[in-house]
Amino acid sequence: NAGVTQTPKFRVLKTGQSMTLLCAQDMNHEYMYWYRQDPGMGLRLIHYSVGEGTTAKGEVPDGYNVSRLKKQNFLLGLESAAPSQTSVYFCASSLAGVSYNEQFFGPGTRLTVL
Amino acid sequence: AQSVTQPDIHITVSEGASLELRCNYSYGATPYLFWYVQSPGQGLQLLLKYFSGDTLVQGIKGFEAEFKRSQSSFNLRKPSVHWSDAAEYFCAGGNRDDKIIFGKGTRLHILP
Numbered sequence A: 001n002a003g004v005t006q007t008p009k010f011r012v013l014k015t016g017q018s019m020t021l022l023c024a025q026d027m028n029h030e031y032m033y034w035y036r037q038d039p040g041m042g043l044r045l046i047h048y049s050v051g052e053g054t055t056a057k058g059e060v061p062d063g064y065n066v067s068r069l070k071k072q073n074f075l076l077g078l079e080s081a082a083p084s085q086t087s088v089y090f091c092a093s094s095l096a097g098v099s100y101n102e103q104f105f106g107p108g109t110r111l112t113v114l
Numbered sequence B: 001a002q003s004v005t006q007p008d009i010h011i012t013v014s015e016g017a018s019l020e021l022r023c024n025y026s027y028g029a030t031p032y033l034f035w036y037v038q039s040p041g042q043g044l045q046l047l048l049k050y051f052s053g054d055t056l057v058q059g060i061k062g063f064e065a066e067f068k069r070s071q072s073s074f075n076l077r078k079p080s081v082h083w084s085d086a087a088e089y090f091c092a093g094g095n096r097d098d099k100i101i102f103g104k105g106t107r108l109h110i111l112p
Helices: none
Strands: A004-007 A010-013 A019-025 A031-038 A042-049 A065-067 A073-078 A087-094 A109-113 B003-005 B010-014 B019-021 B024-026 B032-038 B044-050 B056-058 B064-068 B073-078 B087-094 B100-102 B106-111
Touching: A004 A087, A019 A031, A019 A087, A019 A109, A031 A073, A042 A065, A042 A073, A042 B100, A073 A087, B003 B087, B003 B100, B010 B019, B019 B106, B024 B073, B032 B064, B032 B073, B032 B100, B044 B056, B044 B064, B044 B073, B073 B087
Parallel strands: A010 A109, B010 B106
Antiparallel strands: A004 A019, A019 A073, A031 A042, A031 A087, A065 A073, A087 A109, B003 B024, B019 B073, B032 B044, B032 B087, B056 B064, B064 B073, B087 B100, B087 B106
16 A cells, blocks of 8 residues: 655756646545644644545635546645745545544645746 | 644754644634644644543654643653754644644744
8 A cells, every 4th residue: 555645756947937747646545635734833724635536625725626536646736936945845545534533644745936 | 713833833852852742722612733744845643632531642754742721731752862853843733523623734844
């Protein structure tokens, strides 16, 4: 089992460019999450999904879009990157709702927007 | 509003000393509470969780946490720290929905 994997590990973008971050899990988990981590801010939820074909907004969704076309994959898109989106992005998955189940985290993607 | 607060941004302890990391929560009802650890350059790993029942919870790597309703606290403890415990620790709380809220983290430094 690879657990939760994230692609790419590092990326540098110019302002206005677009990109997609890929999260994949092989644990047959229903729920998947995207967080961003900034110094002194902890983890903040961007978007999440409670099952294939579903998505929902988290705490800081502006400037991001997501899709969950397959149960094992959760994509995070930046249509027009801004320097404020420089951050470390973590994907997580859980068997069901996180109130009852452990979240498993990927290793993170470090994104820099110039 | 629901919140999780970690009052200490940095904590430094000597190797072999005891450790206590503080966490306070603000929820309407008793939340589900978690402690996660993040080693440098890594994702987060669950140390322990509290849902109900016994207020003293045992976790991995020798950690434990105690839920105190009267103080709205869920402090993490370890009797004797090792250099490998140097990391960032996050307290988190959840309710009966699909999301949890993370505290801002406490970075633990270990002196040799």
